[in-house]
Amino acid sequence: MEEHYYVSVDIGSSSVKVVVGEKFHNGINVIGTGQTFTTGIKNGMIDDFDVAQHAIKDTIKKAQIASGIEIEDVFLKMPIIYSEIHDVVHEIKFDGSSTEITGEHIEDVLDGIRDKNSAKDIEIIGVYPKMFKVDDLHEVSDPKEMVATQSLSVDAGVITMERSVLVNILKCVESCGVHVLDVYSDAYNYQHILTPTEVELGTCVIDIGDQLTQVAYYERGTLFDADHIPMAGSVISEDIAEALNISFDDAEKVKEQYGHAFYDLASEQDVFNVTQIDAEAPVAFSQKDLSDVIEGTVEEIFLEVFDLLQEMGLDKINGGFVLTGGSSNLLGIKELLTDMVSEKVRIHVPQQMGIRKPEFTSAISTISSGIIFDELLDYVTINNHDVSSESEEVPAESEPRKSAFDGLFKRKKETVEKSVYTSKEDTHQSAQSSDTIDNEEEKPSVMKKIMKSLFD
Template identity: 35%
Template sequence: MDNSGLYVGLDIGTTSIKVIVAEKVKGQLNVIGVGNQPSNGLSRGVIVDIDQAADAIRSAVNQAQEKASIEIKDVIVSVPANMLRIEPCNGLITLDDQSREITEEDVRNVAASALGTSLPQEREIIDIQPEEFIVDGFDGIKDPRGMVGVRLEMRGKLITGSKGIMHNLQKAVNKAGLNIISTVLTPLAESHVVLNDGEQDFGTIIVDLGGGQTTASVIHDHQLKYATTDPEGGTFITKDISIVLNTSMENAEKIKRDYGYADSLQASADNEFPVEVVGQSEPTYIDERYLAEVIEARLSQIFDRIKDRLNQIQALDLPGGIVLTGGVAALPGIAELAADQFNTNVRVYIPDQMGLRHPSFTAALSLVSYFADLADVDMIVRSAVGATLTKAPKLSQPEQTPMPAAGKTKKTKKPTQKKKRGEGIKNFFSDFFD
C-alpha cells in the first residue's frame, strides 16, 4: 500500500531507532504505527558505521510497516544538533519594472537569494527559517503571496551542519531502501510540540536528555537561536551504575529504570533492591539512595557543563525557564535536581498520546507533528534548499517496556546516608572517580 497522504518520521538516536507512521484527519494527528529497535553504528548522536545503522533503520521501519499495514518508502528524517551553526541570512529580488502580484515562485526565488552566501567546504545547509518578508519597504510580513510590489526581501536564519554528518545520515537511510522527503532539525521539531505559544515567544530552553548525548536548545521569538550538545547522556549513567555496582550493563539499565532517582534527596535509604554482582553466586542488596547518588553525580556534571554554556549567552534569564525531555527525563526527581542547579523554573515534557506517554518518545513524535503543521510559505522557502517537500508519511516513537523487579538476595552493609545533595555527589566522586 502506498503511504501517500501519511507522515512517516524516522528518528535516528544513539540508543534506539524510532519510526512513527501518522495521518492527519480534520486537524488531528493520529499515530497508526510505531517501530522501535536498538541502534547500531551510532556514537553520540551521529552515524559512524553506515552498514550497521542501515540495518537498524531497516528493522525499525519493518516493525512500523507491520503495525501500520503499509509499505514505507519515503521518510522525514531528524537531524541532530551536533556541530550546528545558526546565522542570519537576507535575500532580495526585484519583481518587475511595474508592480505585480507576488507568486509562489517569487517566494522561492527570494529564499534562494538568501541562500547565496558561500559556505565553507565542510558545511552543508540543513534548513532556512524565514523571520519576515519585506515588500517595497513594508516589513513584518509573514506570507507575501498575493501582495503587490516591485521589490521583495526576506530576512531569516540559515542553519548549517557538518557535511560529513549529513552525508552519513543520508547514505544510511538510502542504504536501508528509503527515500528522504525532508530532513528536520530535532530541536526545531521539539519546540513545536514541547513549548506553548508564550514559551516560544518569550524564550525557553529545551534540554533533551538522550541516551548518547544531551542537547540544549534556546527558542525565542518562535525561532531557534542557539543549540549545543554535551557528549554524555543516559548511557553514561548506566555505565556508572555498572562500574560502581559491579554488574552487567544490561542489569545496570534495568536497575536505573526500576529503582533510579535523579535527586538523591527524594530516594530512600530504607528501600533496598537486589543486584546481580559479577563473580558472585548470590545477589547483593543496595539501597535506592546510594543508587541515586551515582545517578545524580553524572547528571550534575552534565548540567554544570550545559549551565556554563547557557550562562555565556544569558539564556537562563529567559522567562520560560527549562523544559526537560528525552528518555533520561523520566527519572523521578530530575526536575527538582535541574531547578536546583540551573536556578530557574523547570518542568518535564511527556507526550500525551496513548502508548507514547514517555519523554523518550518526544523527538519522534515532534518530527511528525512539526512537518505536518508546516505552513505553505515555510514549505516553499524550505524547497529552495533543494528538498522535495511534498507532504509524506511520518512515524512515531517506540514504546518503552517497564523493567521487571529483581528477586531477593543477600544483604550487604548500607552506605552512609547523605545529608546534603552536594555532599553526596562530592563523596561519590571521591570514592570512585578520583
Template identity: 30%
Template sequence: MSSNDIIVSLDIGTSKVRAIIGEMNNGAINIIGVGSADSEGIRKGAIVDIDQTVQSIRNAVEHAERMVDIQISDVYVGIQGNHIGLQTNHGVVAVSNEDREIGEEDIERVLQAAKVVALPPEREIINLVPKQYLVDGLEGISDPRGMIGVRLEVEATIVTGTKTAIHNLMRCVEKAGLRISGVILLSLASGVMSLTKDEKMIGTVLADIGAASTTIAVYEQGGLAAISTLPIGGEFVTNDIAYGLRTQSDQAEKFKLKYGCANVADAADDVKFKVTRMGSNVEKEFSQRDLASIIEPRMQEIFQLIRQEVRRLGYGDKVNGYVLTGGAVALPGTLALAQLELESSVRTALPDYIGVKDSAYSSGVGMIQYVSKYMGVRGAGAVKNSKASSSAPSRKAGPAPSSKPGMFERIKNMFNEFI
C-alpha cells in the first residue's frame, strides 16, 4: 500500500475525536479504518486543555491504526466554530504560456491573486473555494485547464478563522506526533458528502448538529454562501435528561442513546427502564414516552433556532430544503420533528460506507471526499506499515524532529497550497 493511496481525516469534536482512514482505489474511496475516542479537553467547541486534547487525538488515531495495522503520520484536520467567516474576492492574471493554453501554473497564480485580501491581524485564510473561472470574459467555467485565452479570472469564496483557534488546534495535532497535510472547513467537507449538485444550486441549508454546537451552512448557486454557528447541540439534550430524571450525565447519555426518541408521538409507553436517582439508591421506572417528553422540547428549540438563524442570514425565503447531519440527528423521530418545525422538506445524510453509516461520521468521511476531489491524493495522509517501519522513530515517542520547518512557517506554506 503506497502512501499516495491513503487519506486520513481527523475530526476533533466536543464529545468525540474521530480518525478515519480512506484508501483511494481507481478513483473510488474505501473506508478501511475508523478510530474514535472520548473528547477530553474541549468545552463548547473550544480547546481548554491542550494535554487532554492531545491524549484524545492519540487514542483515536491508535484505535484506527489497530484496525488496519499501519502507522498514521499525516492527517487532514477539520475545523469549525463561531470564529469562521466568509468573504468573496476576485483574482486576475494574464495567461503565461506562449500558445495561450491555460495550465496548472496559471490556475495556481490566479488562486494566489484571489488570496490577496485585507484581513484583520488576528485572522488567517483557511480555505479558498473557487466559485467560477472566467476566460477572456466568458463566465461559468468550472475548470479552465486546456482552454485557450489571454486573461484568466476567478471568483472565489475565502474562508477565514482566528489565528488563536487555528494555531491551538494545530498545536494539539502536532503534539500528538502527527503532521498536518491541510486544514479543512467541516461545512465544506460535509457539503461534499451530504449534498447533491442540484441541492447546492437551488438553495439548501446543511445543519450539522453536534454535541455542543450546531453549524448552519447555506449553499446557493453551487457553492457555500453563508455560515453560522449556534451554541446549542446534543449535550443540551443530555443535560435536560440528567436534570429531569435526576441522574448522572453519563447515565443520561446512555439512556438517550438506548431509549431516546425526539418525537413524543413516536415513543412507546410499554418500553420501560429503571434509573438510579442521585442522592439515593432507589431506582425509579420511566417509559420511553417519559424520556421523549424531555427530549422533544429541546430538539424543537434547536430547529426553531436554526430556522431563525437562516432568516437572520437573509435566506429565509430562498431555502428550498434542509439536510441534517451530525451525531444528534441519529435519535428516532428527529426527521418528523424537523419537518414539522422547519416547515420545509428535510432529510438526513449518512455516509454510504461500511463501518461509518452514522451521521456522526459525515464530516470525517466528507473530508476524505473533499481531499480526493479538490486537493488531489498526492501527499495526502501518508501512512507506513507498522511492521515495516519498526526501525523508525515511534510517533508516540515524542515531538516531531527539530529538522522540520517551524509550526508557523508550515502554517503559512500550507495555506498557500489550498484550492
C-alpha cells in the first residue's frame, strides 16, 4: 500500500514546530519532528521576517532528516489571535432527481460559504460543519452516500482572520520552499484532544504557551467560542526575574528547574542559588519562595480565563478543564486550577512517540484536522487495519481541486498526491494522485478559595 503523509507547521510564540505523520488505525503515527526556538515570532505572528523564515527553514530541514521525507506540502496552524468565529447556514439545491451525496457535494456546500465573504480585509480560514441537513429532513454529521432530491444544507462554524496577518504568515512559510495546502485554526484543532463525552458536555481547553494563553470552549459536539489573553509563560518568567532580582534568562532556567505553581505542595528543602543583578555573592531561595511568586501569576492568568468564559456567557463547565501548551509543564499547575474550580481538571499530553510534550498539542491536532477533512470530502481513504491486498480509494477526478488560497495568491491550480503527500517509496517524487487539497473546512493572586464558586 502506498502511504500518505501529513505535515503540520506550528508557528508558536517562541518556537516553530513541524510534525510529519500518517493516519494509522484510529490515530496518527508520527514519522518525524523538528523544533527551533526563535525570536522572530511574537504572539504567534511574524515579528522579524528574516529571523522567522530562517527558523521555519531550519525546522523543516530537521523534520525532513528525522522522517526521511522530502517535505513539499504542509498544513499550517493558525493561532486564535486576530480571528473571530461566526455561525452560517448555507445550502445547495438539486433538480428534483435522486442524487447520491458525495464528498464533492459536501465540498461545494462548504465552498459556498467561502464565496459569501465579500470583505476585503477579512479572510475565511476555517469552515467546519456542525450538522448537515438532507432535503431539510434528515440531520446528519456525514451525509455521504445518502440520497437527496431537493437540497443539502449545512449549519457551519466559520473562522475568519485579518487578511494582512494571514498573508504575511503564508508568505513567510511559502518563502521556505513549501506549499501551504490548507490552514487550520487552533480554535477548531483543540476539539481533537477531547473525548466525545467532554465535547458533548461542555469542556474548556486552556493552552498556555509562551506569550499567549488560548481558550476554547466546546459543547454539544462542536466549537462554541474561542478567545485569548496576552499572558502566558513569559509573564511568569518576568515576575520571577523582578521578584528575585535576576535576569530574564536566569528566571527562565529557574522556572524550568525549580518552578512550582501550587504553594501548598512546594518544597522548603529544595534550595537553589542565583546571582542577582549588580551583586557578587549568590543568594539562596527555596522552591517555596519561588512558588510564592509563580502561584500569584498563574492565578492571575486563570482569573483572566474565567473572565473570558463569563464574557462568552458561561458560568459552568460541565465537562471540566483541559490544560495544554508548553507552560502546562509547570509543576503544580493542575493542582492550582483544581483548587480554584469545582470541575475536573486534566493536562493533555500527546501520546505519539517523539511528541509526548504538551507544547506539541497544536501541531498534532492540525494533522488530525487534515485527516478528518480528507475523509469527509472523500479525498482519500486509508486502510491500515490489515495488510491484505486492499488498496486506498482515491476518487477519480479529471479536474484538479483548487487550494484554499488560490484566490489569495492567484496561483495556478496544481495537482498533488492526496494528503501531504510525499510517497514513502519515493520521497523525491512529486505527488502522483490528481487531488489537490481544496479549502476543506476550514479548510490578582491568592483568590483560589473565592473562585471555587465561579463554576459551581
